[in-house]
Amino acid sequence: MNQFLFGLVLLIGLMLPPVARLMESVMIIHMHMQMPMLVIAGFFMAHLFLQRYPQFFNKYNQNGVPGILLFTIIMAYWLLPRTMDEALTIETVEIFKFVSLPFLAGVPLRDSWRRLSKTWKNNVITLFTVVFLGMGWLYIQSNDQLCNNYLVIDQVILGWGFITMAICMVIYLIYIFAVDPSQYE
Amino acid sequence: MIKNRHTSVFCILILVFGLVLFYIGTDGFTAYTAETARVTKLIEEQPVFPEVLMEDSEGRTYSISEFEGKYVFITFIYTGCTTICIKLEENMAQVYDLVPYEYLGEEIVFLSISFDPDRDDPATLDRYKDLFKSDGETWRMARIPEKTQLDSLLNKFGVIVIPDDRGNFAHNSAFYLVDRQGTLVDVMDFTKVTEAANTLRQYVETDKKGE
Numbered sequence: 385m386n387q388f389l390f391g392l393v394l395l396i397g398l399m400l401p402p403v404a405r406l407m408e409s410v411m412i413i414h415m416h417m418q419m420p421m422l423v424i425a426g427f428f429m430a431h432l433f434l435q436r437y438p439q440f441f442n443k444y445n446q447n448g449v450p451g452i453l454l455f456t457i458i459m460a461y462w463l464l465p466r467t468m469d470e471a472l473t474i475e476t477v478e479i480f481k482f483v484s485l486p487f488l489a490g491v492p493l494r495d496s497w498r499r500l501s502k503t504w505k506n507n508v509i510t511l512f513t514v515v516f517l518g519m520g521w522l523y524i525q526s527n528d529q530l531c532n533n534y535l536v537i538d539q540v541i542l543g544w545g546f547i548t549m550a551i552c553m554v555i556y557l558i559y560i561f562a563v564d565p566s567q568y569e
Numbered sequence: 570m571i572k573n574r575h576t577s578v579f580c581i582l583i584l585v586f587g588l589v590l591f592y593i594g595t596d597g598f599t600a601y602t603a604e605t606a607r608v609t610k611l612i613e614e615q616p617v618f619p620e621v622l623m624e625d626s627e628g629r630t631y632s633i634s635e636f637e638g639k640y641v642f643i644t645f646i647y648t649g650c651t652t653i654c655i656k657l658e659e660n661m662a663q664v665y666d667l668v669p670y671e672y673l674g675e676e677i678v679f680l681s682i683s684f685d686p687d688r689d690d691p692a693t694l695d696r697y698k699d700l701f702k703s704d705g706e707t708w709r710m711a712r713i714p715e716k717t718q719l720d721s722l723l724n725k726f727g728v729i730v731i732p733d734d735r736g737n738f739a740h741n742s743a744f745y746l747v748d749r750q751g752t753l754v755d756v757m758d759f760t761k762v763t764e765a766a767n768t769l770r771q772y773v774e775t776d777k778k779g780e
Contacts, residue, residue, distance in 0.1 A: 443573070443575045443576075444575050444576060444579040445576065445579070446573040446575075446576040447573070447576060449576065449580055450576055450579040450580045450583050453580060453583050453584065453587075454583045454586075454587075457583065457584075457586070457587035457590065461587075461590055461591065461594060464594065464595070464601055465601065465602045465603070466594070466595065466600060466601055466602050466603045466605075466606060467594060469602070469603035470603060470606075473603070529604075529739060529741065530602050530604075531602070531603065532603050532604055532607070532729045532741050533603075533729065533731070534731075535731065535733055535739045536739065
């Protein structure tokens with residue numbers, strides 16, 4: 385219950401108009417701080433749903449694949465330059481952001497991550513590494529303004545943010561691949 | 570891998586949901602940036618050029634009705650701009666040269682509108698127009714002194730202008746074509762000069778055939 389409340393308070397806090405406006409005024413904070421925090425809020429709130437409806441998750445998300453698929457689709461959707469712009473200019477898109485990221489990405493991620501096999505987990509991380517490298521490259525090399533609401537310089541900063549995240553994930557993957565924890569136990 | 574029937578059915582449902590979501594979100598997989606979506610929507614909606622007062626490089630003031638009966642080929646600029654506007658105006662000059670001479674001023678008027686009225690007074694616009702060999706008559710440069718009127722026009726035509734901290738503006742650029750009745754009928758890629766000139770010529774020629 386505590387976890388659910390924590391997630392809910394986080395979500396409401398992020399939705400407060402002054403907070404939302406502040407975070408959305410900088411492109412990289414919009415995408416790499418506000419959006420992940422919304423997913424995290426859903427991740428915490430998932431606790432309640434998993435306790436209350438375990439049979440639903442067991443039935444429909446037995447191996448975790450549907451959940452991670454939904455998570456990936458929602459994340460990919462919010463990577464489009466257009467959705468970022470429209471979140472700022474169209475109210476329904478903004479509301480969809482505050483609903484979809486916690487409940488359609490955060491909740492299924494939590495349930496799926498404990499069900500997924502190791503191979504699946506590594507595949508998902510690899511997929512996001514490749515996508516982030518691609519997005520980083522797109523934002524850095526593009527001289528055109530991809531988002532009408534942000535300057536090109538913000539776009540380049542965001543691009544390097546993507547590359548940085550991708551590098552972190554690569555380091556993690558190398559670590560997983562090279563280190564066998566059982567040797568140290 | 571998937572043993573449970575419900576789980577596999579759910580997988581397919583989610584994929585369908587994803588397809589629908591992306592289909593709606595990108596106007597049927599066509600517009601991945603807000604700019605593409607904006608242009609498509611503008612051409613569909615065909616907004617009317619609002620009744621705003623313009624002041625041109627010679628200090629004359631008028632509204633869009635000054636050009637009634639003529640096509641108006643429009644760009645949005647500010648003279649302090651050192652990057653994209655110059656490219657935009659250079660391309661506009663090329664279109665100007667490509668359009669048949671007898672159409673200029675008769676069938677088509679070129680108009681560059683500044684969205685920086687504080688700095689772009691008639692004298693500044695007059696100097697700026699010479700850079701691109703604009704004659705101030707068949708190709709005019711004007712500002713909209715009244716801020717609320719300027720905003721109403723920018724808003725209607727979907728021009729987004731963001732001031733940065735060095736006194737410059739970031740903005741989206743395109744060629745806009747307003748028809749003889751003052752309605753926006755086309756938004757063209759400003760990097761495709763020949764294409765834009767051909768489109769212009771076609772508009773005028775189609776009208777002539779209709780007469």
